[in-house]
Amino acid sequence: MELWFTEKQTADYGITAKITKTLHTEQTEFQDLAVIDTNEWGRMLVLDGCVMTTIRDEFVYHEMISHIALSAHPNPQKVLVVGGGDGGVMREIIKHKTVQKAVLAEIDGRVIELSKQYLPEIAVALTDPRIDVRVIDGIAHVKEHKQEYDVIIVDSTDPIGPAVGLFAKEFYENIYAALKEDGIFVAQSESPFMHGELIGRVQKDVSAIFPITRLYLASIPTYPSGLWSFTIGSKRHDPLQIADEQRASELVTRYYTPSLHRAAFTLPAFVEELVK
Amino acid sequence: MELWFTEKQTADYGITAKITKTLHTEQTEFQDLAVIDTNEWGRMLVLDGCVMTTIRDEFVYHEMISHIALSAHPNPQKVLVVGGGDGGVMREIIKHKTVQKAVLAEIDGRVIELSKQYLPEIAVALTDPRIDVRVIDGIAHVKEHKQEYDVIIVDSTDPIGPAVGLFAKEFYENIYAALKEDGIFVAQSESPFMHGELIGRVQKDVSAIFPITRLYLASIPTYPSGLWSFTIGSKRHDPLQIADEQRASELVTRYYTPSLHRAAFTLPAFVEELVK
Structure with a gap:
């Protein structure tokens, strides 16, 4: 059978x-x-x-949601991940030697426990002393912290069920407040082929709050359409630029490269239309 | 049901x-x-x-297999398409005003007939006076013509069944001979996630024949893994460069843009490894 x-x-x-x-x-x-x-x-x-x-294609998502924002920041020391209970984003974050503390705010403790048990290649970093794993509501955590983080990464599920609030304008406003004065945030923002309206809405909401807003893309075979978008909002540093070429070029990766960092922001014509 | x-x-x-x-x-x-x-x-x-x-995602493939080679050539006048009986590549080719004649060498006449009947949006250009539609073996046609084409586009099916010969080194040698002294050829070369070995082999074969060989990528949701590769061999013009910015920027497209032309050659780390 x-x-x-x-x-x-x-x-x-x-x-x-x-x-x-x-x-x-x-x-x-x-x-x-x-x-x-x-x-x-x-x-x-x-x-x-x-x-x-x-296991086979997770490297794309985890590298690309992490290294663009972290490489665009000159000195990311304190990082927050909202969601991301499987630990893949954390594994990438601690490749940046500047990072001193990374907080994981995952609402579902079972995702963390079962990832540790069944996906050790992905969850490997969760025991790192720099990482503070908390089973908490990321939305509440962001609301309660001000001017605290250099980088915030929103590694959410799709905008249904527990993740709806992670696509709300109010959440982006609270992220802005939780970031330091030169902070950067990034969120997975679904597929340009499948969720164009959502991408346009997120882009509009984020650009109403952050002075610099950009969209970039990566190819993830097991996600709808195979093409995935990430929305990035930044207070000062342009995410297109790599702040520390040395640090970016030393990353051990299978998808991200400093050249690809820059190329990922070049959008196909129909995606440019979505973010206009 | x-x-x-x-x-x-x-x-x-x-x-x-x-x-x-x-x-x-x-x-x-x-x-x-x-x-x-x-x-x-x-x-x-x-x-x-x-x-x-x-109908929904054909624009990516047809634009990206056509406009990179055509825009890299300063004056593409005579073009050959091997395969491509649906007509989508021809629709894109004749957007370049320099093109005077485009030969379609499709081995299966039924693909042409049924595309005209059922996919008129794609086959629309096949009645254009600049296009010479022939139901012939493209491999034989390439072998019989010398120094005749500015651009040759190999729009093949997967390397099984009738298309096996379109992935053979001898075919690439005959393409080289069929191109004019500054000719460019491009072939679809499958998915980096699914067919890495094939991509490496094609890259090796083409670079043994052409002085300039490059790989570029595009996102096609309905093809395996959603990420697709194209191998390009050029006698003189670097396909990374757009030869005529004016012509490239005037193309009416939904995926290709002059900026994306250049970005499409920036490969993820694991794909760079395939073509080393």
Whole structure:
């Protein structure tokens, strides 16, 4: 008998992968969670039926949500990750030697525990002494802290269920306040092919708050359409520029390079239209 | 009853789309051919079970396989397309006003006929007086012509079945001979995530023949992994450079822009490794 996992990425379209083993399924306090093994993508973390990360292509997402903002900042010391319980973003953040403290604000403790158990390649950094793992509501945490962070990374699920508030204008206003005077924030902002309206709305909201707002892209095969966007808001430093070329060029990565940093902001014509 | 089309892009992975109508299925002399309607991607042309083109995302492939080589050439007058019976590449080629003649060498006449019937948005240019549509073997045509073309575009299916010869070193040698002294050729060369070995082999073969060889990328949601590569070999002009900025900037496109032309050659780290 063959078992296949199918993610309906829309009502009419999806991806499907042969399952070799179902390791865990659970209804947590916040979402449906599954860990499955597939031949094509290796082990997968699935939340509410959507692929969050796979061993084979996770490097793209985790490198690209982290290194652009961190490399654009001249001296990122204190970093906040909202969401990101699998630990992949943290693994990338601590590659920057300037970073002294990184706070993980993950609302669902089960994502952290099961990632440590089943996805050690991704969760590897969560025991690093620079990392402060907290099972808390990231929205509340951002609201309570002022002028504290150099970089804030919003590693959210899709804008349904627990993540809705992470796509709200009020949240971006609180992020602005939680950043130091030259802080930078970045959020995953879905697919230009699938969620163009959302991208335009986020761009509008962020640019009403931050003096510098930009969109960049990366190719993530297991995410809807394979093309993913990230919205970046910055108080002072232009994210297009690398603040410390030496630090950026020393990163050990499989997708990010300093050249790609700059190229990722060059948008296809139809995506330029979305952010106009 | 819901009908879904599933393309197994590998033995263990695929994409699946709800079918609203099956318009045509046929075993041609060369391949299995189907035309289906889907909500998500619009009308699809499917050859041997693989999505060749869809109304919703065809613009990426057709623009990106055409405009880079054509914009890198200062005066492309005579162009050959090997494959490409749907006509999408021709539609893009004739946007360049320098082009006086474009030959289509498609081995399967049924692809041309059915594209005209079912995909008029894509096949629209095939009746243009500058276009010479021939139902012939492109490999033989290339072999028989010397120093004739400014640009040759290889718009092939995957390297199985009728397209195997379009990925052979001998074919690239014959393309070199069929090009004028400053000619440029480009071929679709599959996905960096899925077909890394093939990309490396094509790069090696082409760079043994052409003084300038480069790889560039574009995001095509319905192709395996969503990230697609194109290999370009040039006798004189560097494809990274746009030869005629005016002509390139006047193109009416939805993906290609002169800025994206240059950015498309900036490769993620793991793709740089493939072409080293």
